[in-house]
Amino acid sequence: MLAFRRRPRLPQLRSNQARSNKQRLAFVTARAPVEFFPALTAINICRHAFIQRVPGIDVSKDKAEALKALDIIHREARREIGMADWPLLTAQQIHGNKIAIVDLPVAGHKEFGGCDGVVTNQKRIALGIHVADCCAVYIVDPKTPAIGLAHSGKKGTEQAIAAKAIEKMGEHFGSDPAELIVQLSPCIRPPHYEVDFAANIIEQCRAAGVKQIHDSGVCTACDTEHYYSYRAEKGKTGRMLALLGLK
Numbered sequence: 001m002l003a004f005r006r007r008p009r010l011p012q013l014r015s016n017q018a019r020s021n022k023q024r025l026a027f028v029t030a031r032a033p034v035e036f037f038p039a040l041t042a043i044n045i046c047r048h049a050f051i052q053r054v055p056g057i058d059v060s061k062d063k064a065e066a067l068k069a070l071d072i073i074h075r076e077a078r079r080e081i082g083m084a085d086w087p088l089l090t091a092q093q094i095h096g097n098k099i100a101i102v103d104l105p106v107a108g109h110k111e112f113g114g115c116d117g118v119v120t121n122q123k124r125i126a127l128g129i130h131v132a133d134c135c136a137v138y139i140v141d142p143k144t145p146a147i148g149l150a151h152s153g154k155k156g157t158e159q160a161i162a163a164k165a166i167e168k169m170g171e172h173f174g175s176d177p178a179e180l181i182v183q184l185s186p187c188i189r190p191p192h193y194e195v196d197f198a199a200n201i202i203e204q205c206r207a208a209g210v211k212q213i214h215d216s217g218v219c220t221a222c223d224t225e226h227y228y229s230y231r232a233e234k235g236k237t238g239r240m241l242a243l244l245g246l247k
Contacts (some may be wrong), residue, residue: 006072023240032077033226034197037183037217039214040138043146044247048138049081051241052226059228059238066238067130078126085243086126091115093130093151097159099168117150117165121173126245133220135187135198136242137162137171141180149244153187157197163208177209183216185242189229192221 017105040048054073059066078084089108091112100112102120107231112118118127120137129136134153136143141147148165150156162182169175182205190196198215206214220227220240228237 002130003245008185026086031183032073034077034081034177035186036216037216039181040183040244043140043142043181046140046144047182047245049077049084049243049245050136052225053228053238057238060236063239069244070238070240070241072219077241078243081243083126083243086124088126088128089118089120090128090130091118091151094187095151095153095155097156097161097164099150099161099165101168101172103172110234116152116156116161117148119146119165119169119172120147121146121245122195123246126243129187129242130239131187131242132230132237133188135201135203136185136240137165138183138185138242138244139165139180140183140244141169141173141175143179144173144175145246146175147244147246149242152197154193154195154197157195157200157204158197160204162201163204166205166208166210168238177193178211181209181212182210183214185233185240186216186219186220186223186227188217188229189219192229193231 032054035050035052057069087150088109090111093116096116098115099117103169129149129151137150137152146169148169150161150165152161166177187198202213221232222233223230
């Protein structure tokens with residue numbers, strides 16, 4: 001069973017409005033704090049989550065060791081949000097802009113080498129992106145339906161990976177950018193980082209024709225109690241896990 005602890009829920013805000021850390025909805029599963037975004041929760045066709053920092057886990061080693069330590073907890077969280085038997089599709093995340101296209105059913109877990117994003121029109125598949133300052137960009141087409149999840153940090157944003165994912169959804173699934181809903185996860189922001197790539201992602205999505213863009217407005221480096229931050233913790237940290245899947 002889910003052992004939820006509710007944080008205060010305040011009205012949903014669009015990306016161009018003022019926000020604070022309190023303006024998010026989060027629960028605590030048996031062992032992992034899980035954050036949900038109101039704009040995506042309102043869409044009945046999909047499930048999503050953003051697994052926050054997990055208390056009590058030593059993540060002071062390298063990335064591979066940190067992910068190994070977190071894997072059991074992340075699996076528990078996937079089970080509790082209803083994704084236990086869904087294949088988990090992840091990207092290698094090399095800070096590029098290559099997008100994996102999944103247009104056929106998938107039998108098991110898979111990591112797409114050389115990619116930083118995945119798009120699909122298949123149901124009951126969990127897309128996953130690990131982040132620790134970079135932004136996880138959730139893209140949902142409720143009409144087609146189809147979804148995408150992209151890893152967009154400084155380099156990925158310079159290569160417009162979110163816009164690339166939107167482009168691929170149009171090419172392969174017929175998604176209309178005007179019908180898409182985009183959500184930005186917590187990520188590092190000025191003054192803790194010299195580039196406001198969240199703002200750039202929003203501009204790129206608007207230029208691609210997206211009208212509904214939502215931003216958590218949360219800076220990971222400002223809140224290491226709840227989030228991992230590569231910059232604030234000098235590279236020795238864990239990773240949050242962004243999840244998105246069609247029901």
